[in-house]
Amino acid sequence: MNDAAVHDDHHDHDHKPTGIGRWLFSTNHKDIGTMYLVFSLFMFFVGGAMALVIRAELFQPGMQFVDPQFFNSMTTVHALVMIFGALMPAGVGLANWMIPIMIGAPDMAMPRMNNMSFWILPFAFTLLLSTFFMPGGAPAGGWTMYPPLVLQLGDGFPFLIFAVHFLGISSIMGAINIIATVFNMRAPGMTFMRLPLFVWTWIITAFLLIASMPVLAGAVTMLLTDKFFGTAFFDAAGGGDPLLFQHVFWFFGHPEVYILVLPSFGIISQIIPTFARKPLFGYASMVYATASIAFLSFFVWAHHMFAVGMPLTGELFFMYATMAIAVPTGVKIFNWTATMWKGSMTFETPMLFSIGVLFMFSIGGFSGLMMGITPVDFQYHDTYFIVAHFHYVIVPGIIYGVIAGVYYWLPKWTGVMYDEKLGKLHFWLSTISVNVLFFPMHFIGLAGMPRRIPDYSTQFADWNAIISIGGFVFGLSQLILVWVVIKCARGDGEKATDQVWESAHGLEFTLPSPPPFHSFTTPPVVTDATAHS
Amino acid sequence: MAKDPTRTAKKLALFAVAMFGFGFALVPIYEVVCEATGIGGRTGVISQSEAEADQVDAERLVTVEFDTNVDSALPWAFKAAEFNMKVHPGEMAEAVFVVENRSDKPVIGKAVPSVAPPIASKFFDKTECFCFTEQRLEAGERKEMIVRFVVGSQLPEDILIMTLSYRFFQVPDNADVAISDTKAVKTKI
Numbered sequence A: 001m002n003d004a005a006v007h008d009d010h011h012d013h014d015h016k017p018t019g020i021g022r023w024l025f026s027t028n029h030k031d032i033g034t035m036y037l038v039f040s041l042f043m044f045f046v047g048g049a050m051a052l053v054i055r056a057e058l059f060q061p062g063m064q065f066v067d068p069q070f071f072n073s074m075t076t077v078h079a080l081v082m083i084f085g086a087l088m089p090a091g092v093g094l095a096n097w098m099i100p101i102m103i104g105a106p107d108m109a110m111p112r113m114n115n116m117s118f119w120i121l122p123f124a125f126t127l128l129l130s131t132f133f134m135p136g137g138a139p140a141g142g143w144t145m146y147p148p149l150v151l152q153l154g155d156g157f158p159f160l161i162f163a164v165h166f167l168g169i170s171s172i173m174g175a176i177n178i179i180a181t182v183f184n185m186r187a188p189g190m191t192f193m194r195l196p197l198f199v200w201t202w203i204i205t206a207f208l209l210i211a212s213m214p215v216l217a218g219a220v221t222m223l224l225t226d227k228f229f230g231t232a233f234f235d236a237a238g239g240g241d242p243l244l245f246q247h248v249f250w251f252f253g254h255p256e257v258y259i260l261v262l263p264s265f266g267i268i269s270q271i272i273p274t275f276a277r278k279p280l281f282g283y284a285s286m287v288y289a290t291a292s293i294a295f296l297s298f299f300v301w302a303h304h305m306f307a308v309g310m311p312l313t314g315e316l317f318f319m320y321a322t323m324a325i326a327v328p329t330g331v332k333i334f335n336w337t338a339t340m341w342k343g344s345m346t347f348e349t350p351m352l353f354s355i356g357v358l359f360m361f362s363i364g365g366f367s368g369l370m371m372g373i374t375p376v377d378f379q380y381h382d383t384y385f386i387v388a389h390f391h392y393v394i395v396p397g398i399i400y401g402v403i404a405g406v407y408y409w410l411p412k413w414t415g416v417m418y419d420e421k422l423g424k425l426h427f428w429l430s431t432i433s434v435n436v437l438f439f440p441m442h443f444i445g446l447a448g449m450p451r452r453i454p455d456y457s458t459q460f461a462d463w464n465a466i467i468s469i470g471g472f473v474f475g476l477s478q479l480i481l482v483w484v485v486i487k488c489a490r491g492d493g494e495k496a497t498d499q500v501w502e503s504a505h506g507l508e509f510t511l512p513s514p515p516p517f518h519s520f521t522t523p524p525v526v527t528d529a530t531a532h533s
Numbered sequence B: 001m002a003k004d005p006t007r008t009a010k011k012l013a014l015f016a017v018a019m020f021g022f023g024f025a026l027v028p029i030y031e032v033v034c035e036a037t038g039i040g041g042r043t044g045v046i047s048q049s050e051a052e053a054d055q056v057d058a059e060r061l062v063t064v065e066f067d068t069n070v071d072s073a074l075p076w077a078f079k080a081a082e083f084n085m086k087v088h089p090g091e092m093a094e095a096v097f098v099v100e101n102r103s104d105k106p107v108i109g110k111a112v113p114s115v116a117p118p119i120a121s122k123f124f125d126k127t128e129c130f131c132f133t134e135q136r137l138e139a140g141e142r143k144e145m146i147v148r149f150v151v152g153s154q155l156p157e158d159i160l161i162m163t164l165s166y167r168f169f170q171v172p173d174n175a176d177v178a179i180s181d182t183k184a185v186k187t188k189i
């Protein structure tokens, strides 16, 4: 295998294109992965800046900095940017970088489509963000785009719809590419049950994407025709029903949350065994649990709609289905914990972030379970309690997973170790501030503070001030990550070995660090001994 | 490698297209589910003779509350003459609503009814209603309108109270157009 890698190294000098064309026309999975990740990091700060506008306005009761319409645009576009601009591209970027070198493939199956699916993203976000400069402003009706409110958006409306279409197309192409790669290009001996878990979670995520994204595309297309072509899918005056949109949207929306989180589960399933120095506990049950979560995620959508007036049987069905998802999720949490049990653990930055995922995702999972109980959800719905819930599962659940992956593989990508001191500082600052930021939201939510409103009753003032401080500290702490990445990219650090971590396993760690531009042009042979788990 | 990624990709693309279609298929599926469960609170329309055929259950009384809303685009005032009434299941009842055009132009509106709780809507039928047709009001005109309805005698025992809600929407285009020429508004009443 090393022979193959060394051999590749020679090729390398002949084939790496130079200049801007290297990036514009790239069909190389590593370059495209890098572009996705850099784009994601950039959008993370764009969305983060919007979040800080929100937190600045909410620092004190009363209206301070922005007018309500702009505030609403901030909450709406913050969510769209974070979900479609930061989280999803981060997942796809990691998949691009890692899947081929994890399964021993020379590249992704459809390199040209890969290029396209990346370059659609900046285009789609230009459409979306340009709405800020249009009459009527940027979308302000919430990221869920409920009619009739969303139809009141001004000139920006078709831009919103087409941006969503393009983002959907981009992610569907990415998903197709990933499945085509894993199904057809595994190295000899790399059977399905030998795939690293990150690859498994991505196959399942990709299927979720292909099944749910087109439904969202359908829903927003109906919005478009309702607005411009006189249809009445969601227009009560014309015999339609605005509730229908909510059903169609959440049929996409709930699987979407798992599209976001499953890759993060995959990442920490790679990292925890490395730093616990034990194989992953219950590999097969991890695969089946992930598949069950994905399957069940299509039958719980109406837990977002408990308060709209459903028949009792419907409320009960969606309550039980929602509870059921906690079972496979619990299996995964159990397996990660069991992997660490009696392991010789060390706590390098990727491990810290992974343990952060384990703890804090669970907090979000628990509040999710609470909201899944129909009768009590009437109290939580549309309050800051739900804001606390989804930020716990998303920020320390997904973003931490991505960050853990970045620290874990950064030495592999760049060939130099990151600065461990800065990494630990990043972790601790983030972890303290993220809890100051999101935990009190549970309290003000239970006390009745509604979400998406720029002003609030003075009883909530103290907690909001504390939350805002947490928000600013968290936001600024992320600059440490940028600094760490820049240092590595400039080669400023200790040289990383091929294996990077003492007990890292998997094909990616048989390649040199950084891997050659073209790797595994001769496929390696995988046996039980060299397989990841 | 004998395998063909392009084939896999084509199959998946087909699947994606099918799911796009499924998104639209959810519209009729939703219709059917609404029909079956009463979600959406749609009310039924029956003839006078059908209404008279129902057995009056003199033992029971249910309260029907009236709720009126006007779309923000419509410059009308709209309310029920009485806020609620008590009826026997199976009995024919009549309620009066008052609507007033507060603008200085003639305007056409159309009312869309719904009944809550959803399960009750399956037993709520009208024989006559101002919501069957578009309503044209001259500038400043005030008008009384009626709805005749029956709460079916098969109404489940545990329903003691229900709400009949109307929302008036402006009919697209404007009042200069005669009612017969207006773009027919798709109705499901």
Ligand code: HEM
Residues within 6 Å of the ligand: A144, A257, A258, A260, A261, A303, A304, A305, A322, A323, A325, A326, A329, A364, A365, A366, A367, A368, A369, A371, A372, A373, A377, A380, A381, A382, A386, A389, A390, A393, A394, A398
């Ligand atoms: C055990 C797992 C989970 C359960 C039981 C659960 C349950 C729920 C429920 C019941 C709601 C609706 C609350 C309301 O509107 O009153 C909700 C909202 C939400 N959940 Fe979860 N959830 C779980 C995991 C997740 C995960 C993993 C994510 C993201 C990766 C997520 C993201 C969201 C989001 C974004 C919303 C809010 C949507 C909105 O209205 O804007 N949830 N969750």
Ligand SMILES: [Cu+2]
Residues within 6 Å of the ligand: A253, A254, A257, A300, A301, A303, A304
């Ligand atoms: Cu959900």
